[in-house]
Amino acid sequence: MIIPKLAFRNLIGNGAKTWLNALVLSLSFVAIIWGQSLFEGMDKEMSKVTIDQQAGGGQYWAGAYDPYDPLTIDDAPRTIPADLAAAASAGRAVPILIVTGTIYPNGRMTTALLKGVDPGQKILKLPFGRLGGSESGVNVPGLIGTRMAKSAGLKKGDTVTVRWRTASGTFDAADIEIVDLFETQVQTVDVGQIWMPLDALQKMTGRRGEATVITLPTGIEAEPSFPGWTFQGYDVLLKDIKNLVQAKSLGFSIFYTTLMALALLAIFNTQILSIWHRRREIGTLIALGMPRGRVIGLFTLEGAMLSILAAAVGAVYGLPLLIYMARHGWVLPSGQADSYGLALGKAIYPAYSGGLVVATTLIVLAATTIVSFLPTRKIVTLKPTDALKGKWS
């Protein structure tokens, strides 16, 4: 236990130099924890809102349906399997029929996905209830998100002409009245889409009893084998979110790696200077009977202890900051999340975990120990007789 004791004495004895290094290193600690917790928070929030409004507890996709391949959409719908139809009737599944169409808002022409959903469903947390009941007299009610409304120039109460291809391949058209707009963080249930009652869309397209996607509620075991249907779990449904967060996280890691490199450079430099300035002391330690290995251990530990000191310094100002951020979130500039294509609200709430803190501490500790050790190897080459005179052999 002598080496830690001596290292601590030396570290504290070095005064302001020690505290300055600890402060710089603590910035890396706080930045890494804050940055990573933001991305964890972002991941959690985006996953949650996507599960709530789109993915549910998983989905069955009909035929060759691929949301990223428009050519598969019109041929994908299949008859809803009896078990899933019964589950839908009981409120334990939400069938959605998806058809490509063309809309003519304000005399312009643009493509849109027509999505039919049961207005009474309770699984997806979107205001589909506005599609049914109160809008009496509306032949085909439509519900759109605010992004779609903005891009198409539509507002509540507008009527828009929609054209689509039926199951038999003929084109048909009708006017749809926009009964309401909804706000959502999930762009993939908003942009380029018009939601309407499932029955109406099935009737319009001649696809009675058919659907493209059947969403299950969370916490229900999927039954993965229905002929013509493929079950998709979160590995597919949330893949984009994970990839996006990973890409953003990678970008941020460049920032904190730079910060950490600066801190480690400061420690490395301090160690080199320290060994140079303290060569007489090193000679004395050797003369007093300390083996070279222990002298190296002492100097390495002094550097490594900086990371522990930095963690303590970081905790002093970092904890209040991180707690404040967790409570109030990091407020994004207006519309910024939308421009990134992220399913985020107006603020990101960081999510801290024990694993994150422990991993960060271990990374910083390991990096500090390595950069502390490297310069101390010079001690092996130091002749004690020269070191005692303050020379470097």
Add this chain to the structure above:
Amino acid sequence: MSRQELIRTVNLTKIYPSGDQPITALRDVNLVLSGGEFAGLVGPSGSGKTTLLNIVGSLDTPTSGSAVVLGEKIETLSHKKAAALRNHHIGFIFQTFNLLPVYTVYENVEFPLLLLGMTPTARRKAVRDALAWVGLADREKSRPAQLSGGQSQRVAIARAVVKKPDLVLADEPTANLDAENSHHILETMEAINHDLGTTFLFSTHDDKVIRHLRRKITLIDGRVADDEIKPA
């Protein structure tokens, strides 16, 4: 007071490589030093005093010949064994004191005992005894920067003798001190030599020190030119 043989050198030679003309610091030095001696290596600068002290202290190795210190052959000692020899049996006093600057007086004196792995209670007693011998019991919390040259050297003496070594090697211990401090320092070392039986080997060209020596070994150009033992 022990009279056992502590140091024996046989044809000890040290040559430093220096370009085309190597420097011979010691030439065929034959010397025997026994326990309890108060001896000094004297001679002009460059005569090999410090080199001989460093070899005896296992901080350096001879080029040829042999140096046996406390039964250990210096020329064949590993770094680890040399460190153990210094740690257990040899105390050093340097011209420039070489106190550890961030430690207090107490911690400086305690340091060799920490290396020995002594218990805190035993350490405390040994440090307080050593500080009492050198008359610095009231300065144990001071830092080296707060001490005068004489006080610093007394701390260095306390550090050298705290573990009660068999041998203390003092390299020009009074070179940075005034006459009064030198006198006090020498009296302290004589008292320790007398009371504890610790062997002292000095390297010096200071007349004040030479007057206190009981054995004067004169080195000139790396050779033992004279070995004079004062009558008791």
